[in-house]
Amino acid sequence: MYKKILTAVNEHLNSEVTAKYAVNLARITGAKLYLCFVAEQEMTAATISRAEEAIKRIFLEAGKTGIEIEALTETGDPVRKIGEIVRREEIDIVFASTRREDIERRFFAGTVARRLSINLPCSVALVRIAHTGRMRPKEILIPLKARIDHIEERVYFTAKIAQAFGSEVFIFHSPEAVSKFFHGEIHLTPIEWEEKLPKDITDFVGHLRRYDIAHAGRSVPGSIGRMITIEAFSKRHDLIIMGASQRSMLSSILRGNPVEEVLRNTPCDLIILKPRYEG
Amino acid sequence: MKIHNLTREEVLHTLVTSENGLSEEEAERRLSEFGFNEIKEAKKKPLYLRFFKQFTHFLAILLWIATVMSFLSEYLHPGEGMLTLGIAIAAVIFINAIFTFIQEYRAEKALEELKKLLPFYVKVLRDGKEKEIYARDVVHGDVILLSEGDKVPADARLIETSGLRVNNAPLTGESEPMLRRHEAYEGEFIESPNIVFAGTAVVSGSGRAVSFATGMQTEFGRIAHLTGAVEAGLSPLQKEIVKATRVIAVIAAMAGVFFFLIGFLIGRSFWSNFIFAIGITVALIPEGMLPTVTLALAMGSQRMAKRKALIKTLTSVETLGSVTVICTDKTGTITQNKMAVTKVWAVDGAEKTRESLLRTAYLCNNARFIEGQYRGDPTEVALLRAARETTGDFKGERIAEIPFDSDRKMMTTVYKMQDTGFMIQDEKNRASFVSFTKGAMESVLPLCSHLLIDGKEAPMDETIRKRISDEYHSMMDKGLRVLAFAYKEIEESYKFPPSAGSPEAKEVKSEKLGNSEFESDLTFAGLAGLEDPPRPEVPEAIRKCHEAGIKVIMITGDASRTAAAIAKEIGLVKANPVVIEGNEFIRMNDKELREKLSEKEVIFARMTPKHKMRVVSILKEEGEVVAVTGDGVNDAPALKKADIGIAMGISGTDVAKEASDMVLLDDNFATIVNAVEEGRTVYENIKKFLTYIFASNIPEAVPYLAFILLKIPLPLTIIQILAVDLGTDMLPALALGAEKPMPGIMKQPPRKLQERLLNFSLMRRAYLFLGPIEAAACMFGFFYVMFNGGWRWGEMPSPDNILYMQATTACLTAIIITQIANVFACRSSRESVFSIGFFSNRLIFLGIAVELLLQLFIVYHPWGNKIFGTYPISLSAWLVLIPFAVFLLFADEARKRIRIFSP
Structure with missing residues (x-):
C-alpha cells in the first residue's frame, strides 16, 4: 500500500523521533523513504545547521536498515513545499511531528500540522512525541469509534507499525453509556458490551487478524477523550494510534474534541492518522 | 526496546545529548517542544458549571416552567397569590440545588499533596557546567545531578552511579531504599534499577541521569493523571435519587395536565384550572426530599466519625451500605502491624x-x-x-x-x-x-x-x-x-x-x-518465622461480612502460603481459595482475571499497590460496588476509582487520604464493617422518611381533587403545602434519619442494583395506605369547620373569608396531627413500633415538638397567619382530628402484623 513515505525533519528533537516511526514503517513495507527539511525564510543558519545534522543522523541510522532513502532540502513555506514534493514524487504517506502550538491552540486552528493534514493529497500521520524513553512500542493502543472510514488503510498502517516493532495491539472502544429515562444509566458487563460492538470495529478486528497481529480489546463507556487517556495511563501503553477528528469546530465547542483531548494529555507517543489511500 | 535496555552511549545518542548535558539554547528549544516539567490537573468541569447543572436537570426544568407560568399568571391576573407561589417554587429549586451540590461537593486536594513530593530546584549540567535550575525547566535529554537528600524531578536513565540508593515509596509503596545501577537492564522498565523516577528521593550516594520523560508523562504524572481524571461515577444513592426525581416529576406533571384537562372538560375557567394544575403538581413534588436526604447523610457521617470512620463525601455514607466487595490490605488493616x-x-x-x-x-x-x-x-x-x-x-x-x-x-x-x-x-x-x-x-x-x-x-x-x-x-x-x-x-x-x-x-x-x-x-x-497477629476484632468483622453477603478480597505483598494461612485464621477463606500471585496477575488478561475474581474466595499475594486499580476496575465492570483500602501515594488512583476509597488515618500518606472517600482513624478493618452497617442503616432510614414524606403528598393532593371535582372552595392552599413539605415535615423526617440499625440489617445480602429506592411497595404503602387516612383527616377537618361555621354546599367564599381561612387551617392541622402518628408508623416498615422501643429515638420527640411549635406559630401567630393565609382555630377542631392519628398508627400496626404493603 505504501511505496513512498516522506518524513518532515526540522531542528526539533521530536521530528527526529518521529522519523524513527517513518523509518520503521518504510523498513517493514519496503517503501522508499524521503527525509525532507524545508528551511523557512526567517530561519537562522544555526537552526538550519541543526536540522541538517538531524537529517544526517536519521540518514545514517536509517541506512543501517537497508531501505532506500532520499534526503531533500527545500526553502519556503513547509506546507506548500511538502505539498509540491508529495505531488511530484507521488508520496503515499507523510509523517510530521506536532509542535507545542498544536497542543496549546484549540482545534489546531491554523497550525502547520492542521494545514498539512488538510492540504496534502496523501495520507498524513501526525506524531506527538511525549515520551522519549520508549523507542520500540511494545503495546499499541488503538481507540476506535463506531463508524470507521478507510478501514483497510487504518488496519494496514496499524498492522505494519505493530509488525515493525513487534508490538501487541489493544483495541479500545468508548461507546456512549446506555440509559433509559426512568432507569438512568444501565450498567452493562464487558461481555454485554462485546455483544454490542459496532460492525466497523468487528470488521477492523477481522482485517487485523489477517495480518496475524496479537491483539486484545475492550469497551468502556464514558467521555471518549478522558477514557482513552485513562486507558493509556493505567495500562502503560507505549503508543496510541487514532484517527483524525472529523468533528466540526462548532461540534467540537459543544461536544468537546476527543482527539484534541488525547493530544493534550497523552502519556505516550501519539500518531493521528488521516488516511487518504483509495486504491 | 526501551531506554533501560540501552548502554550509556546509546542513551546519549538516542536522546541527542551528551555527558556535558544540553546547551542552554537546545534546552530552551526542547522546553518549547515538550513544555514544563510539572503536574497538571486533568481538565474538569468548573465548580460553577457543576453548580449550574443542579438547575438544569429534569425536575428543576419542570419547576422552572411552573415558576415562569406562575409569574406569567401574576402578570395577567394579579392578586391571586401567583407571585408568592412563583417565588416559593424558585426557592425550592435553589434549596434543592444547594443541598444536592453539598452532597456532591468534594475538595480535590490529592494533586496538591502530590505536587509537594516534587523538588523545586534541581542541579543539571548545561553546556558542561553544573547549574541549579527550576525543576519545572528540566527537559528531555537534560543530565541531572543527584546526591543524598535530593528529590528526583523527572524520569531519568542513570548513566553514572556511586552507591546511589533511592526511596521509591511514592511509586512502589516499598519503604526500603533501593540500590540503583547504571548498566543496561533486560527486565521490566518499571522495575529497572537503572531508572530513577520523578517524586522519589535519593537516600544516599550520588549519580547522573538523563531525563527522558517529564511532567505528566512520568510515572509520577501517571499517578497524578489517574488520581485526577479517574472518577467513581455517581454513587448508588445519587443514581436512585435521579431515578426517583424523574418518576416523581413525571407523575406530578401528568397529574397536573390530566386534571387540568378534566377541569377544562367540566367547564371550569382556565385560570382556576391553571391554579389547580400548578397546585397538584407542587403537592405531588416532595420539595423537602433532597434537603432531608442531605441532612440524613450528614448525620450518618457524624455517627460514623464517632465509630472512627471519617467520611469525606456525603454520598459515601450510603454507598458504604451498598458495598458488595471490600478489597483490603493485610498489614496494619487486618493484622496489627506488630511483627x-x-x-x-x-x-x-x-x-x-x-x-x-x-x-x-x-x-x-x-x-x-x-x-x-x-x-x-x-x-x-x-x-x-x-x-x-x-x-x-x-x-x-x-x-x-x-x-x-x-x-x-x-x-x-x-x-x-x-x-x-x-x-x-x-x-x-x-x-x-x-x-x-x-x-x-x-x-x-x-x-x-x-x-x-x-x-x-x-x-x-x-x-x-x-x-x-x-x-x-x-x-x-x-x-x-x-x-x-x-x-x-x-x-x-x-x-x-x-x-x-x-x-x-x-x-x-x-x-x-x-x-x-x-x-x-x-x-x-x-x-x-515472623508473625503479625490479626487484630482481635477482625474475625468477627469478617463473619459479619459473610453474613451480610459482602465478599472480602485480601491484597497483600506476603507470599501466598502466608497470606492463605492468615486468611484461614481470620475466617476469610475456608478450604481452597483462589490465590493469585503478583507475577501471575501481570500475565493474566482481563478475561482470565475476571473469571478468577468471580470465584467465592480470592486472595492476591505478592502484589504491589499499583495493581489495585486493575482489580477495582474489573470488579466495577462486573457491576460490583467496590470498597478498597490504601495508604500509599500509588494507591491514590485505586482509591479514586473505587466506589469507596478508604485511606488509613494512622499509616496513610496525605495523598491517599486526600484521594479517599473515607479515612479510617484506627486503620482497622472492623471499622469498615461498622461503617457498612451505618451505611445500610442510612439507606433504610432514607426509605423510612421517604415513606413519611410521600404519605403527606396524598392529603396535599386530595383537597385539589375535591376542589375541582366537588366544586368546593380549595381546602388547602399551595403555600400551606409548602409549609408542610419544607417546614413541619422536615425535623420529624430528619429524626427518622437517625433511627438505629434494625436487628438483622447485617444479615441481609447487599441491595441489588435493580432495587429501587422509590419502589412500588414503598409508594403503595405511602400513597394507598397511609396517605388516604391522612387525606380523610384533612378533608374531615376542612368540612368540620366549614359546616360548623354555617357554610352551605355550593357557596364559594372569598380567599380572605375568616371561616374559609379557619377551614384551610384545620385541613393543614389535620395533616400535621396525622403526620405525628405517621412518623411513629414509619420508624419501621415491618416491626411494631412498640417492639423496637417507643422511646428509643429521642429525636423523634424533639422533631414532633418543633413540628407542633411551628404549627402553633402558623395557626396562632399573626405573622404565621399572614404568611400562610391561616386563621386561629378552636381547640375542638384539634381534638376531633386526634382519632385519625390514633387510627393511622394502629392501622399500620395491624398492617405490620398481617404483613401487607410491606416495603
Missing part, C-alpha cells in the same frame, strides 16, 4: 545454632535500638528485638552492605570481626571478616553449601535441603513470614575494594564489592 519472631528453627535444633542465627539476624539488620525504642522497618525491628532479648547486644564494625533489593530478595552485611569479640565458630578459628545474609529462602538456600550442625559446619546435601524446604512451607502454612539466614567467613587475605573499607562509605555497590564473593558458598544458619 514478632515467633519461631526460630535450626536444622539440628541446637541452642548454639539458634544463637548463631539470631546473631546473624542482629548483624544483618538496619533497625536500631535508640533511647529505649526500636526504630526501623517492622520486620527488621522484630528480628533485632528477638536477637537482643535472646543473646544481648553486639558491637561489630560494619564495613560493607549489599542492600536488599526486590530482584535478589536478600541483603548482606560484612563485618570486621577481630575488634568485636564476636565468634562464629570458636576462638581459635576466628575469621577476620564475616558476611551475614538474610532473605527469602528461595534466594538464600541455593547459595548455601554448608550448614551448622552442633556448632560445626557440615556439607549441605539434598536431603537436608528438602528438610529445610519442608519446614519453610510448614512455617508459611502457619501464617508466618519466613526468612532464611546464612553467613560466610571471609579469608583474611581478601582485598576489599577501597570504597568498601572506608569508614565514610560503608554501603557499597554490589557490583563493585563482587557480591558473588559474599553471597556464595554460604553456611546456612536456619529459618526465622
Whole structure:
C-alpha cells in the first residue's frame, strides 16, 4: 500500500523521533523513504545547521536498515513545499511531528500540522512525541469509534507499525453509556458490551487478524477523550494510534474534541492518522 | 526496546545529548517542544458549571416552567397569590440545588499533596557546567545531578552511579531504599534499577541521569493523571435519587395536565384550572426530599466519625451500605502491624545454632535500638528485638552492605570481626571478616553449601535441603513470614575494594564489592518465622461480612502460603481459595482475571499497590460496588476509582487520604464493617422518611381533587403545602434519619442494583395506605369547620373569608396531627413500633415538638397567619382530628402484623 513515505525533519528533537516511526514503517513495507527539511525564510543558519545534522543522523541510522532513502532540502513555506514534493514524487504517506502550538491552540486552528493534514493529497500521520524513553512500542493502543472510514488503510498502517516493532495491539472502544429515562444509566458487563460492538470495529478486528497481529480489546463507556487517556495511563501503553477528528469546530465547542483531548494529555507517543489511500 | 535496555552511549545518542548535558539554547528549544516539567490537573468541569447543572436537570426544568407560568399568571391576573407561589417554587429549586451540590461537593486536594513530593530546584549540567535550575525547566535529554537528600524531578536513565540508593515509596509503596545501577537492564522498565523516577528521593550516594520523560508523562504524572481524571461515577444513592426525581416529576406533571384537562372538560375557567394544575403538581413534588436526604447523610457521617470512620463525601455514607466487595490490605488493616519472631528453627535444633542465627539476624539488620525504642522497618525491628532479648547486644564494625533489593530478595552485611569479640565458630578459628545474609529462602538456600550442625559446619546435601524446604512451607502454612539466614567467613587475605573499607562509605555497590564473593558458598544458619497477629476484632468483622453477603478480597505483598494461612485464621477463606500471585496477575488478561475474581474466595499475594486499580476496575465492570483500602501515594488512583476509597488515618500518606472517600482513624478493618452497617442503616432510614414524606403528598393532593371535582372552595392552599413539605415535615423526617440499625440489617445480602429506592411497595404503602387516612383527616377537618361555621354546599367564599381561612387551617392541622402518628408508623416498615422501643429515638420527640411549635406559630401567630393565609382555630377542631392519628398508627400496626404493603 505504501511505496513512498516522506518524513518532515526540522531542528526539533521530536521530528527526529518521529522519523524513527517513518523509518520503521518504510523498513517493514519496503517503501522508499524521503527525509525532507524545508528551511523557512526567517530561519537562522544555526537552526538550519541543526536540522541538517538531524537529517544526517536519521540518514545514517536509517541506512543501517537497508531501505532506500532520499534526503531533500527545500526553502519556503513547509506546507506548500511538502505539498509540491508529495505531488511530484507521488508520496503515499507523510509523517510530521506536532509542535507545542498544536497542543496549546484549540482545534489546531491554523497550525502547520492542521494545514498539512488538510492540504496534502496523501495520507498524513501526525506524531506527538511525549515520551522519549520508549523507542520500540511494545503495546499499541488503538481507540476506535463506531463508524470507521478507510478501514483497510487504518488496519494496514496499524498492522505494519505493530509488525515493525513487534508490538501487541489493544483495541479500545468508548461507546456512549446506555440509559433509559426512568432507569438512568444501565450498567452493562464487558461481555454485554462485546455483544454490542459496532460492525466497523468487528470488521477492523477481522482485517487485523489477517495480518496475524496479537491483539486484545475492550469497551468502556464514558467521555471518549478522558477514557482513552485513562486507558493509556493505567495500562502503560507505549503508543496510541487514532484517527483524525472529523468533528466540526462548532461540534467540537459543544461536544468537546476527543482527539484534541488525547493530544493534550497523552502519556505516550501519539500518531493521528488521516488516511487518504483509495486504491 | 526501551531506554533501560540501552548502554550509556546509546542513551546519549538516542536522546541527542551528551555527558556535558544540553546547551542552554537546545534546552530552551526542547522546553518549547515538550513544555514544563510539572503536574497538571486533568481538565474538569468548573465548580460553577457543576453548580449550574443542579438547575438544569429534569425536575428543576419542570419547576422552572411552573415558576415562569406562575409569574406569567401574576402578570395577567394579579392578586391571586401567583407571585408568592412563583417565588416559593424558585426557592425550592435553589434549596434543592444547594443541598444536592453539598452532597456532591468534594475538595480535590490529592494533586496538591502530590505536587509537594516534587523538588523545586534541581542541579543539571548545561553546556558542561553544573547549574541549579527550576525543576519545572528540566527537559528531555537534560543530565541531572543527584546526591543524598535530593528529590528526583523527572524520569531519568542513570548513566553514572556511586552507591546511589533511592526511596521509591511514592511509586512502589516499598519503604526500603533501593540500590540503583547504571548498566543496561533486560527486565521490566518499571522495575529497572537503572531508572530513577520523578517524586522519589535519593537516600544516599550520588549519580547522573538523563531525563527522558517529564511532567505528566512520568510515572509520577501517571499517578497524578489517574488520581485526577479517574472518577467513581455517581454513587448508588445519587443514581436512585435521579431515578426517583424523574418518576416523581413525571407523575406530578401528568397529574397536573390530566386534571387540568378534566377541569377544562367540566367547564371550569382556565385560570382556576391553571391554579389547580400548578397546585397538584407542587403537592405531588416532595420539595423537602433532597434537603432531608442531605441532612440524613450528614448525620450518618457524624455517627460514623464517632465509630472512627471519617467520611469525606456525603454520598459515601450510603454507598458504604451498598458495598458488595471490600478489597483490603493485610498489614496494619487486618493484622496489627506488630511483627514478632515467633519461631526460630535450626536444622539440628541446637541452642548454639539458634544463637548463631539470631546473631546473624542482629548483624544483618538496619533497625536500631535508640533511647529505649526500636526504630526501623517492622520486620527488621522484630528480628533485632528477638536477637537482643535472646543473646544481648553486639558491637561489630560494619564495613560493607549489599542492600536488599526486590530482584535478589536478600541483603548482606560484612563485618570486621577481630575488634568485636564476636565468634562464629570458636576462638581459635576466628575469621577476620564475616558476611551475614538474610532473605527469602528461595534466594538464600541455593547459595548455601554448608550448614551448622552442633556448632560445626557440615556439607549441605539434598536431603537436608528438602528438610529445610519442608519446614519453610510448614512455617508459611502457619501464617508466618519466613526468612532464611546464612553467613560466610571471609579469608583474611581478601582485598576489599577501597570504597568498601572506608569508614565514610560503608554501603557499597554490589557490583563493585563482587557480591558473588559474599553471597556464595554460604553456611546456612536456619529459618526465622515472623508473625503479625490479626487484630482481635477482625474475625468477627469478617463473619459479619459473610453474613451480610459482602465478599472480602485480601491484597497483600506476603507470599501466598502466608497470606492463605492468615486468611484461614481470620475466617476469610475456608478450604481452597483462589490465590493469585503478583507475577501471575501481570500475565493474566482481563478475561482470565475476571473469571478468577468471580470465584467465592480470592486472595492476591505478592502484589504491589499499583495493581489495585486493575482489580477495582474489573470488579466495577462486573457491576460490583467496590470498597478498597490504601495508604500509599500509588494507591491514590485505586482509591479514586473505587466506589469507596478508604485511606488509613494512622499509616496513610496525605495523598491517599486526600484521594479517599473515607479515612479510617484506627486503620482497622472492623471499622469498615461498622461503617457498612451505618451505611445500610442510612439507606433504610432514607426509605423510612421517604415513606413519611410521600404519605403527606396524598392529603396535599386530595383537597385539589375535591376542589375541582366537588366544586368546593380549595381546602388547602399551595403555600400551606409548602409549609408542610419544607417546614413541619422536615425535623420529624430528619429524626427518622437517625433511627438505629434494625436487628438483622447485617444479615441481609447487599441491595441489588435493580432495587429501587422509590419502589412500588414503598409508594403503595405511602400513597394507598397511609396517605388516604391522612387525606380523610384533612378533608374531615376542612368540612368540620366549614359546616360548623354555617357554610352551605355550593357557596364559594372569598380567599380572605375568616371561616374559609379557619377551614384551610384545620385541613393543614389535620395533616400535621396525622403526620405525628405517621412518623411513629414509619420508624419501621415491618416491626411494631412498640417492639423496637417507643422511646428509643429521642429525636423523634424533639422533631414532633418543633413540628407542633411551628404549627402553633402558623395557626396562632399573626405573622404565621399572614404568611400562610391561616386563621386561629378552636381547640375542638384539634381534638376531633386526634382519632385519625390514633387510627393511622394502629392501622399500620395491624398492617405490620398481617404483613401487607410491606416495603
